Amino acid sequence: MSSDHYPPPNPSLKSRITRYFKFEQLTTNFRTETLAGITTFMTMAYILAVNPIILSDAIYLNKPGDLFDQLVVATGISAAIGTLMMGLLANYPFAQAPGMGLNAFFAYTVVLRLGIDWRLALSSVFIEGLIFIGLTLSNIRRQIITAIPMSLKNATAAGIGLFIAYLGLASNIETGGAGIIVANEVTKTAFGSLREAPTLVAIAGIFVTSAFVVRRIKGALLWGILATAILGWILGVTPLPQGIIEIPPFPTELFAQALFGVYNLNADNFLDFLAVTFVFLFVDLFDTIGTLTGVAMKAGFIDENGELPRANQALMADAIATTSGAILGTSSVTSYIESAAGVAEGGRTGFTAVITAILLGLSIFFIPLLQAIPAYATTPTLVIIGVLMLSSISLINWQDLAEAIPAFLTLFTIPLTFSIAEGLSIGFISYPILKTCQGKSHEVTLATWILASVFVVRFVFMTLRFG
DSSP: OOGGGSOOOOOOHHHHHHHHTTTTTTTOOHHHHHHHHHHHHHHHTTHHHHHHHHHHHHHHHHSOSOOHHHHHHHHHHHHHHHHHHIIIIIOOOOOEEEOTTHHHIIIIIIIIITOOOHHHHHHHHHHHHHHHHHHHHTTHHHHHHHHSOHHHHHHHHHHHHHHHHHHHHTOOGGGTOOOSEEEETTTEEEEOOTTSHHHHHHHHHHHHHHHHHHTTOTTHHHHHHHHHHHHHHHTTSSOOOSOSOOOOOOOTTTTTHHHHGGGGOOTTTHHHHHHHHHHHHHHHHHHHHHHHHHHHHHHTOSOTTSOOTTHHHHHHHHHHHHHHHHHHTOSOEEEOTTHHHHHHTTOOSHHHHHHHHHHHHHHTTOHHHHHTSOGGGGHHHHHHHHHHHGGGGGGSOTTSHHHHHHHHHHHHHHHHHTOHHHHHHHHHHHHHHHHHHTTOGGGSOHHHHHHHHHHHHHHHHHHHHHO
16 A cells, blocks of 8 residues: 555654754754753843842832742743743744843832832833834834944944853852952952852852863853852852742732833823833843844854844844733843853754743742852853853954944943943944044944934933933
8 A cells, every 4th residue: 555545654842843943954953952941041040039139129118018929920920931932933042031230220210219109110111012012013123233333243242241251250249149259449349258158169160160161061051050059059158959849929919010000100200201111112122132132143143244134033022021021010021141151052043942931931930949059150151151252352353443442342331331232322322433533434324323323312311311
C-alpha cells in the first residue's frame, strides 16, 4: 500500500519550537536558548523584590496595610506578559519588567514629592502605554531607531556594558550587594572594604565566573551566579533559603486601579499629571530604544542599514507590557539591559524570552527561594556582560572626532547618570552640532535634527518643571 494513504507523522513539540523560532537560520539550538533564558532570569530576578520595595514607599502612604506580596505578584506577572510578548511577537531574546529608575520616579517624585495619588500615577502609566501603541502603529518608534547614527548605536551598546557592570560592582552592601565600589564624600566613589564578607565573596565569584567563561563552559554565566550564591551560603554570609514555595495573593487592591485613577484628577493636579505623563513617555521611550539598540548591536541583529528587523513587533510588545503592567498595578514595564546576559550566553531567538517569561511567571510561587539568592551573586555575571558589550567601542571611528566625541559622551554619560535616555540625549544633541561645525551637515538626517531638538526641549522642560 502506498505511503500516501497514511497521514504524515505529527512533528514533536521540540521540532515545532525549532521551526517557529528559526533555530537553524539563527544558528542556535534548544539547549542554548534554554540556558540563555534561565541566565537572563537569574540576572533580573532581583526586580521581584526591589520593585515592590520601591513602590511600597509610595503606596503605603495612601493605602494602609502591607501590599508587598501583591506588588510581587503584579511585578512578576507584568514582566512575564511583556517578556512572553517579546518572544512570540518579535522572536527576540529580550526580557521586560518594571524599569528601575522609572519606578523610583513613580514613587519618590510623582507620589511623594508632587503629592499625586498613586492611583492617578498608575493612570499616567496606562495612558503612556496607549500612546506607545499609537506611536508603534504609526511607525514613528521604528523610525527613531533608524535615525540613531551608527556611532551612537555602538556607543549605546558600550555604555550599557559599562552601566550594567557598574550596577553590579556598586550594588549596596546593606541590601545584599557586592559593595566593591562605594560612595565617598571626597572622591565621589572609592573601592570598598575587603573586611566586608559580601565584597570578598563577590570578588571570588568574579574570578570563578571568569574562569568558566575563558574555559568556554556552556552556561558559564548561570553557573557563576549559582556558584557565588552557594559560596555565600556555605560561608554563612547569606542565610540559607527559609522556604521554597509560597502561595501568593492576587493583587486585588492594585488591579485596575489605573482605570479608575482619573477620578482623582482635579484642577490642582492636572498640569502635574500632564507633565508626569510626558516624562514617563519620554524616558520609557528612549530607555527602551536604547536598550533594544544596544543589546541588538551586540547580538548582531542590526542590519547594514542600521535598522532593527521586526522593530515594530518588538516595540508593540513593549507597549502592551507597559499597558498591562499599569492595569496590574505597577510602574512602566520596559526592556531590560539584563537581556544582555542571555545574549552573551548565546540566546538569539524569542525562545530565550519565552523561557525567561515562564520562570518570571512561576517565580511568584518561589519568592522565599529567590530572596535567598543575594544581589552580590549576580555581580560576576554583570561584570562579564560589561566586558562583552564594551567590544562595540572598536566599531566607532575614533579618528573622526565629530563621530568620536558624541559617542564618548553617550557611553560615558549612561553609567554616570544611571540613565540610557540621558546618555542618548547628550549624544543626539552633540552629534548634529559637531557634524555641522565639521562642515558635514549634509550627513545629518532631518530625523536626527528633529530628535536633537526634542531632547533640548525635554531638558528645558525638566529643568523648569522638576528643577
